[in-house]
Amino acid sequence: MAKTAARGGRSKAATSGSGRKRPTARVAAKAANSAVAGTSAPELETIFDYVRHAADRLQRAHVIFAHGTTDPVAEAAFLVGEAMQLHPDEVEPQATLRVPKAAGRRILAWIEQRIATRKPAAYLVNRMYMRGLPFYVDERVIVPRSFIGEILDSHFGGDDVLCLRDPATLTRVLDLCTGSGCLAILAARAFPNATVDATDLSADALAVAARNVREHGLDDRIQLAQGDLFAAVRGRRYDLIISNPPYVDAEGMAGLPRECLVEPRMAFDGGTEGIDLVRRIIDRAETHLAPGGGLLCEVGRCKPAIEKAYPRADLLWLDTEESEGEVFWIDAAGLDGLSA
Numbered sequence: 001m002a003k004t005a006a007r008g009g010r011s012k013a014a015t016s017g018s019g020r021k022r023p024t025a026r027v028a029a030k031a032a033n034s035a036v037a038g039t040s041a042p043e044l045e046t047i048f049d050y051v052r053h054a055a056d057r058l059q060r061a062h063v064i065f066a067h068g069t070t071d072p073v074a075e076a077a078f079l080v081g082e083a084m085q086l087h088p089d090e091v092e093p094q095a096t097l098r099v100p101k102a103a104g105r106r107i108l109a110w111i112e113q114r115i116a117t118r119k120p121a122a123y124l125v126n127r128m129y130m131r132g133l134p135f136y137v138d139e140r141v142i143v144p145r146s147f148i149g150e151i152l153d154s155h156f157g158g159d160d161v162l163c164l165r166d167p168a169t170l171t172r173v174l175d176l177c178t179g180s181g182c183l184a185i186l187a188a189r190a191f192p193n194a195t196v197d198a199t200d201l202s203a204d205a206l207a208v209a210a211r212n213v214r215e216h217g218l219d220d221r222i223q224l225a226q227g228d229l230f231a232a233v234r235g236r237r238y239d240l241i242i243s244n245p246p247y248v249d250a251e252g253m254a255g256l257p258r259e260c261l262v263e264p265r266m267a268f269d270g271g272t273e274g275i276d277l278v279r280r281i282i283d284r285a286e287t288h289l290a291p292g293g294g295l296l297c298e299v300g301r302c303k304p305a306i307e308k309a310y311p312r313a314d315l316l317w318l319d320t321e322e323s324e325g326e327v328f329w330i331d332a333a334g335l336d337g338l339s340a
């Protein structure tokens with residue numbers, strides 16, 4: 001029987017590229033008003049001016065926001081922050097800071113590139129933030145935006161009644177389909193006593209992951225391996241398996257926005273119903289879980305297809321600030337006999 005659990009209820013509050021509650025909320029509100037009202041040849045001096053101008057340009061160009069920022073103001077603030085070498089959380093507090101000419105030119109160039117090429121902003125600046133942490137990204141990996149990052153923070157430890165496991169007790173974690181390595185890195189930080197295996201079929205993605213693991217100083221705790229799902233970790237068992245696998249169905253693949261077409265196709269394509277890889281993960285996970293372990297898996301809008309494929313599965317659907325029913329948890333006991 002399927003269950004749904006939302007921690008603290010579903011909030012409409014947007015998050016910034018940092019993945020935290022949007023730091024630019026007040027800047028955003030003012031900028032959005034100005035952007036909607038329209039501005040003509042504005043004098044651009046401060047961070048606030050540039051955010052307002054950039055948001056206005058992005059909004060008028062109808063670019064799609066699907067890569068860690070959810071609206072024109074958040075994306076504008078992200079780009080301005082990058083040009084100013086400010087963490088996204090610092091953009092709002094520094095809104096009145098003057099933008100040097102060189103940084104101003106960089107911002108304007110990025111905005112025009114973003115509009116002309118439709119490339120995600122993260123590729124233009126080679127960076128994206130998740131849960132406040134920076135990750136190097138380029139076209140070899142999908143831009144990090146998984147909801148699992150938030151769940152690692154919200155559902156492990158603390159006084160949450162929906163605590164899935166005490167973080168201190170986890171010693172072996174597997175991140176399947178690691179891409180940039182973002183979830184493996186967040187897991188290594190969330191579970192201080194754990195070593196993390198992180199696998200991907202793409203050698204290109206693993207090269208990016210290796211760079212991120214090194215930059216976060218986690219070479220001694222995260223092991224990267226190339227292989228088809230569990231092939232690279234035969235015989236190993238884990239306390240926790242996390243995965244954000246490809247899960248876009250055929251209809252979704254046919255309708256991917258231009259912004260997503262520059263990302264690796266193999267990061268999206270989940271087969272006709274979207275669940276080709278998810279099925280293989282569910283079917284094999286039990287043989288890789290230690291007693292008491294569990295699988296945390298993101299599936300996008302495939303919940304109905306999964307519930308149809310596994311009507312007896314005791315799936316716990318976990319909501320996040322921006323998602324509902326897109327990530328499930330199932331423990332090792334619940335997986336027992338499911339693959340039949």
Ligand SMILES: C[S@@+](CC[C@H](N)C(=O)[O-])C[C@H]1O[C@@H](n2cnc3c(N)ncnc32)[C@H](O)[C@@H]1O
Nearest residue numbers: 144146177178179200201202228229244246267
């Ligand atoms: C949606 S992306 C997730 C990347 C990263 N975990 C994240 O959340 O940003 C899916 C990843 O699965 C990888 N992948 C696709 N097919 C795979 C397979 N059969 N075995 C292992 N990895 C695969 C892709 O290369 C891609 O990096």
